Structure formats: structure tokens, C-alpha cells
Amino acid sequence: MQYKTSTLIVSSLILGFIALFFSLPASAGSDNLYLDNHFGFYCEQVASSTYLSGGRYLLNGACTSHYLGTALPDIGGSNYYYVAIWQKTSATTATLINGHQIGYHSGTFDSTQPSDSFSVGTTSKVLMATISNTSQSCNYFTNYITNNSYIGFNSSACNWGTLMWTDLPLWTGEWNFMPPPATASTTNADFGIFGNYIRDVLLWLFKPSTASVEIFSGLKTTLETKAPFAYFVSVKNSLSGFSTTTAPNFVLASSTGITNSIFTPLKTGLTWLLWIIFGFWLIRKISNFNF
Amino acid sequence: MLSDFFLYTIYNAVSAFFSLFPVAYLTDSVASSVSTANGYLSALNFIVPVAPLVSIIGLFLSIEVIILTIKIINWFIRKIPTIN
Numbered sequence: 001m002q003y004k005t006s007t008l009i010v011s012s013l014i015l016g017f018i019a020l021f022f023s024l025p026a027s028a029g030s031d032n033l034y035l036d037n038h039f040g041f042y043c044e045q046v047a048s049s050t051y052l053s054g055g056r057y058l059l060n061g062a063c064t065s066h067y068l069g070t071a072l073p074d075i076g077g078s079n080y081y082y083v084a085i086w087q088k089t090s091a092t093t094a095t096l097i098n099g100h101q102i103g104y105h106s107g108t109f110d111s112t113q114p115s116d117s118f119s120v121g122t123t124s125k126v127l128m129a130t131i132s133n134t135s136q137s138c139n140y141f142t143n144y145i146t147n148n149s150y151i152g153f154n155s156s157a158c159n160w161g162t163l164m165w166t167d168l169p170l171w172t173g174e175w176n177f178m179p180p181p182a183t184a185s186t187t188n189a190d191f192g193i194f195g196n197y198i199r200d201v202l203l204w205l206f207k208p209s210t211a212s213v214e215i216f217s218g219l220k221t222t223l224e225t226k227a228p229f230a231y232f233v234s235v236k237n238s239l240s241g242f243s244t245t246t247a248p249n250f251v252l253a254s255s256t257g258i259t260n261s262i263f264t265p266l267k268t269g270l271t272w273l274l275w276i277i278f279g280f281w282l283i284r285k286i287s288n289f290n291f
Numbered sequence: 292m293l294s295d296f297f298l299y300t301i302y303n304a305v306s307a308f309f310s311l312f313p314v315a316y317l318t319d320s321v322a323s324s325v326s327t328a329n330g331y332l333s334a335l336n337f338i339v340p341v342a343p344l345v346s347i348i349g350l351f352l353s354i355e356v357i358i359l360t361i362k363i364i365n366w367f368i369r370k371i372p373t374i375n
Contacts, residue, residue, distance in 0.1 A: 206294050209295050225316070239325060
């Protein structure tokens with residue numbers, strides 16, 4: 001039996017989708033965060049703000065090679081530590097949506113932590129904080145903005161700990177399968193695994209880049225140098241400096257009394273007359289306008 | 292991707308069209324002449340409503356430019372077949 005080429009292609013696509021479907025994790029699309037299958041969140045001891053990769057920043061605050069993974073984070077000593085997830089709620093604020101305190105946690109997060117909110121950078125979507133201290137009085141909610149790219153915390157009150165953020169999607173399934181949104185810096189609405197694929201493809205196809213839009217601003221400058229527009233622009237610029245307070249080239253002899261009693265009313269009348277004439281001209285122009 | 296392609300295509304087409312026009316500039320005499328006229332007009336400001344006059348001239352020129360632009364656009368539209 002012979003198969004047509006198109007039949008083979010369609011069959012391959014169907015088989016590929018089926019394989020992809022069964023390869024998805026059970027947690028895909030769920031609201032649970034599984035730290036035992038994570039990407040990216042780790043830190044090393046740094047002395048100052050450090051750019052890690054993929055849009056993540058690690059702020060100063062000692063962090064002794066612990067990470068959020070399948071092993072207990074090594075934070076040194078018998079310390080408390082705190083893991084919290086904030087999600088961006090607006091352009092400049094984030095709200096604590098979940099957290100876990102004291103000890104390693106590999107399952108879903110508790111939702112018993114007190115909520116709090118603070119300002120965040122304009123580009124971040126999800127924030128993750130890991131904070132450890134010898135005392136729970138660690139002032140970990142005194143986060144502050146250092147600039148529009150990352151956030152920090154009061155390291156003087158938190159001897160050990162770090163704070164980092166990522167703009168990666170929050171859920172594990174998306175970490176595994178979702179590429180970063182192509183250009184979705186404005187909105188990251190979650191449409192599910194396949195929906196997000198389609199979203200990113202559509203954004204990649206149809207969302208114009210900033211450079212492609214801003215390039216048109218140069219046309220105005222170019223046009224202003226070309227004839228005949230350049231003449232108009234030049235005269236317009238010259239007239240823009242026109243002022244009635246310019247020092248006159250000559251002075252007409254007059255007196256205050258004459259000016260106040262004659263010239264000023266006359267000037268007012270002329271002003272009204274000019275505007276009335278302009279009004280009549282405008283009405284006539286509009287009524288006789290022929291498209 | 293596609294939007295960028297169309298935007299850059301439009302930009303290049305418009306830029307190529309603009310490149311047909313020669314670069315022009317007015318000498319400094321124009322600015323100095325306006326400045327000189329400014330001095331004479333300000334001397335008459337006590338009786339001649341100079342500021343309203345300039346405003347009206349500006350509005351007059353703006354309206355004429357708008358009308359001319361509309362007519363040019365309509366001229367192009369009428370060049371499209373089946374549109375009279």
C-alpha cells in the first residue's frame with residue numbers, strides 16, 4: 001500500500017502532539033509550586049548586587065550555596081529560613097501569595113503566611129525570596145526598591161539570606177515547557193501550556209518591536225530638511241521667536257492719556273474686528289469646501 | 292515579525308520617496324528679517340493688535356494646509372480604479 005506524502009505528514013503531526021501531550025507533567029497548569037523540580041532559583045555568596053542570568057538579580061546578603069531543590073538548603077547553622085512567592089499585581093506592586101517558613105518544603109506552599117505587598121520593578125512577574133536568619137525577627141518585609149530592575153531587603157537585620165526574583169512563569173509546568181514570552185512584557189496572561197505557545201507565536205508575529213515604531217520619528221527630522229518643507233519649518237521657527245515685547249526699532253511720540261482713551265480701545269476694536277473677519281472667512285471656507 | 296516587516300517596508304518606501312526631495316535650507320537672512328520686522332511691529336503694538344494678528348495668520352495657514360492635504364489625499368484616492 002502506498003501513502004501520500006501529505007498523509008504521512010499529518011500522521012506524524014498527530015503522533016507528535018500525542019507524544020507531547022503524554023510527556024506533560026501532572027502539575028502542568030496547576031496552582032501548585034513544586035520546588036523539587038525547579039529551574040533557576042539558586043544563589044551563591046555575593047558581596048554586592050550581582051546579575052545572575054535570564055533577568056535575575058541576586059542582592060548582597062550572604063548566601064552559602066544553598067538552593068531550592070531536592071536537597072535541604074544549606075544555610076548554615078540552625079537558622080530559620082523563609083521562602084516566599086510574590087506575584088506581580090500591577091506595574092509597580094507585588095503581593096505575597098504564598099510562603100513557607102522554617103524548614104525545607106517540597107510540596108505545595110502554605111497559604112497561611114501573612115500577606116504583604118511592596119513595590120517591585122516594572123519588568124518582574126514573579127518574585128521569590130529566601131531569607132534566613134538566626135532570629136525570626138528578621139526584617140524581611142522591609143524590602144525596598146534599588147532601581148527598576150531588582151529589589152533588596154534590609155541585610156543589616158538579616159545576616160544570612162538573599163532575595164532574588166525572576167520573570168519566569170510561576171508554575172512548574174511552564175518552567176519545564178514554556179519558553180519565555182517572546183515579547184510579552186506588557187501582559188503575561190496564562191492561557192495554559194498550548195495557549196501560551198499560541199500567545200507567544202502571535203506576539204512574535206504581530207507585535208511590532210519598539211525600534212520598528214520609533215524609527216518613524218526620524219522621518220519628521222528628515223522631512224524638515226527637505227524642500228519645500230524646510231522653508232516652511234525655517235519660517236515657522238523664525239516666527240516662533242516673535243514677541244510683542246521685543247525692543248521696538250522706533251518709538252512713536254504719544255502720551256498716556258491718548259493711549260488709554262484712544263489707542264487702547266481702538267486696538268481692542270481692531271482685535272474684535274480681526275477675529276470676526278476670520279470667523280466669517282472660516283464659515284465661508286467650510287460651507288464652500290469641496291471634497 | 293510580520294508587523295516589523297511591514298513597518299520597515301513602509302519606512303523604507305517613505306524614506307526613498309523623501310530622498311527624491313533636495314535638501315533645502317534658508318539663510319540666516321530669513322531669521323534676521325523676521326527679527327527686524329518684529330522690531331517694527333512691536334513699535335506699533337500700542338495700536339495694532341499684533342499678537343491676535345499673528346494668531347489669525349497662523350490659523351489661516353494651518354487651515355489652508357489641512358484643506359490642501361485633504362485635497363491631495365482625495366486626489367490619490369480618485370486615482371484608484373473604480374473610485375471616481
